[in-house]
Amino acid sequence: MTTERGTSAQALRLAVIDTDSGFLQVLDKRLERLGWEHRTMASAVPVETIVAMRLSALVVDLAILGPSGWDYLHRVCSELPGLGVIVCTGQSTVAQRVRGLRLGADDWLTKPCHPEELIARVEAVVRRRRRSDARAERGPVAAGDLEIRSDRFQAFVDRRSVDLTRREFELIELLAGSEGRVLEREEIYQRVWGYAMARGDRSVDVFVRKLRQKLEKASPDWRYIHTHFGVGYRFAAEPVDGSEPAERMAEAAVAEPADGPAPATLRLEDGAGIDRAAAELAH
Amino acid sequence: MTTERGTSAQALRLAVIDTDSGFLQVLDKRLERLGWEHRTMASAVPVETIVAMRLSALVVDLAILGPSGWDYLHRVCSELPGLGVIVCTGQSTVAQRVRGLRLGADDWLTKPCHPEELIARVEAVVRRRRRSDARAERGPVAAGDLEIRSDRFQAFVDRRSVDLTRREFELIELLAGSEGRVLEREEIYQRVWGYAMARGDRSVDVFVRKLRQKLEKASPDWRYIHTHFGVGYRFAAEPVDGSEPAERMAEAAVAEPADGPAPATLRLEDGAGIDRAAAELAH
DNA sequence: TCCGCTTGTGAAAATGTCGTGACCGTGGAC
């Protein structure tokens, strides 16, 4: 298996500034089906809003921006060097296209165009950026005493590196990245191992155990991985019921099944969409 | 300080696979004026040759490759994930364009097209790529006893030059430039060798060993390159664990008085033109 | 309380990865 460049289909975040309702309708449906988060806007939005949307790419019809379009394009491109920018607009001259591309646009597509081609071009544009930044993307995740740094392939408990193997790290990374959510074994396996879990496979459990051991040794005051019987595991830093260490332990053992962490509500995937993300910052 | 995206005009290395002599003539003149190293070819050349050319971008007319064009496109794109690939060809359907882009092409331009637009698109594609790798060119990096001077193509341990070969230097430069981060073999290979790593290739390991040997001899009190099992390598100067410094000292003192810095010449960055570079491997 | 099923645990077996030394072809220096 070679380094597949063509593998399409990671979910991207995309915004479209356009007003061509017919085109948008078709495009929307297609994007929906691909599972890309997307949003369309009828006119230029402030650059800060774009920033807040944390997009992978932006598609823009220069025509509807009027004469300030060039300036806008330039501002967007220099503010967000990492953003893929595709101009998709009507008839244009060579000079205009060259100008747009030199200003920082990554591609220039002439309408009318097929949504599928637009999508393919967006993918092509985003592909490269992904390639190298991929891992550095999300900043360090921290919870309890634990800090997870994806770029270092390492977890730290107060400066001290917790030695994790590759799988262990990928597992804790996944769990911590979905903090608070209960992940089913199938999903965990699928996302860490990359293929479907065979029935009866206990790998996930085994690795959870290894992680717990290492984490407990490194950070005894917190519990991080919680079992949900019949379901899966949930990551959340919870102080080990240290409030009353030994004493209460005995009591609890006898008297109460005291399940400290409430039956854990299952939250849905935080659909924190583009709108919300934008609102947060643009507010 | 805005990150100027629009700045054009670094010299690039470009190859064009096309036969349209009229178009090529105009293009050639334009490229000449820009000072880009370029070369045109009338038919598909082996992928290894492309590799040897160390291009920034490749422009190709799929039409002249015949039916094997798709396969060729795919091979080039997966061998050289870092290469900008622009398809520039006659009439085409949406499906063809989508296919090309998904296969790994970065842009698809329809003939007839204006050379200026082609150039702008090449720039846009390369810019996108540069942006990701772009952290090179920094001042001297220092860590532990070691100092790395990219400008001199040399590494020093307290005034004394550590004789490194070209590859060794490129490797340590890359690693040190990403101090603290774990780099996967694939990425290392990709960035030092310039093309995709074949499965089972141990070159990276071998060069890491050579580096470690030389570094240890030159700077016994520090360890610089750390293995992350199943992942890759990380550069970080860490004092050698004082647990048995004496022993090591004695051993070193007795066993290897021989410090003879071998004559090892460092050759300059091969300014070799495209032709020569290609010839080297294509021989 | 008992039963069936799920999860935790420890260790052995299987697999994969890395460090190492030896070896080879090439190309430049002499």
Next chain:
DNA sequence: GTCCACGGTCACGACATTTTCACAAGCGGA
């Protein structure tokens, strides 16, 4: 032409990790 540094390959052994397995412990419903 000869010599030799250099980049690259190979095979082997050591060892780290992953997987599998058998059994104990825990949970939940009847």
